[in-house]
Amino acid sequence: MGFLDALSADTYPRDSRGRRVFEPYGRRGKAYILPDERADQIARFARRFFPWYFVALFAAAFGLGPWGVAAVFLLLIAAMVVATEYATRGLELSSERPAMSVGERRKIGLAAMGRPTMYAICLGAAAVTVVGASLLFRGERNFGVWFLTFYGALICVLYGWRLSGAREVPPAS
Numbered sequence: 001m002g003f004l005d006a007l008s009a010d011t012y013p014r015d016s017r018g019r020r021v022f023e024p025y026g027r028r029g030k031a032y033i034l035p036d037e038r039a040d041q042i043a044r045f046a047r048r049f050f051p052w053y054f055v056a057l058f059a060a061a062f063g064l065g066p067w068g069v070a071a072v073f074l075l076l077i078a079a080m081v082v083a084t085e086y087a088t089r090g091l092e093l094s095s096e097r098p099a100m101s102v103g104e105r106r107k108i109g110l111a112a113m114g115r116p117t118m119y120a121i122c123l124g125a126a127a128v129t130v131v132g133a134s135l136l137f138r139g140e141r142n143f144g145v146w147f148l149t150f151y152g153a154l155i156c157v158l159y160g161w162r163l164s165g166a167r168e169v170p171p172a173s
Contacts, residue, residue, distance in 0.1 A: 012039065015096040023097070024084045032091040042087050049079070062144035069147065110162070122159040128152030 012020035012034060022034035022042075034042075053076055060068030110118075132149030 013099060015094060019094075021094045021097065022088070022091070024088060027097070030088075031094040031097050032088050033094050034091065038087060038091065045083060045087070049083075058144075058148070061147040062142075065143040069143075115163070118159050118163055122156055122163060125152045125155035125159065129156055 012022055015021050015033075020034040020036075020039055022032045022038075023029060024032075053072075056072050056075075057069060060072045064071070128148050129152035132145050132152060135145045136149060
């Protein structure tokens with residue numbers, strides 16, 4: 001189990017007949033009946049796409065600065081729109097819109113990720129923050145260092161908050 005498992009976890013609500021309902025653009029967009037093979041296709045895409053996206057984001061931060069990060073982010077949005085259109089092509093529209101709360105979706109994702117992965121991500125983000133802060137204290141002032149420092153701190157705080165006693169993290173499934 002791990003981070004990519006949480007990204008590709010089955011968080012689709014089910015209609016009254018037990019079929020997955022896919023709302024790629026939220027409650028205001030169209031809803032589709034998502035067959036098992038399409039759900040697997042979307043999960044495979046997420047598992048392949050996001051690692052390359054993170055690599056491109058970090059490379060752009062160090063190589064091209066803020067404009068590179070903005071370009072990679074805009075390319076991400078374009079890629080997601082194209083992938084969504086491809087994934088929903090030929091799917092049956094759903095007349096029913098079952099709801100799954102954000103808490104339920106988060107619980108499924110956290111169960112797919114598991115505590116060991118969350119600890120590893122939190123500790124890795126803390127290490128990135130410390131390295132970035134040490135570079136900043138030494139006088140390195142490029143956008144990539146600022147980005148890694150603050151992004152690492154944000155991830156460390158978010159995962160640390162999840163792992164704290166105040167929040168319940170389900171065991172890995």
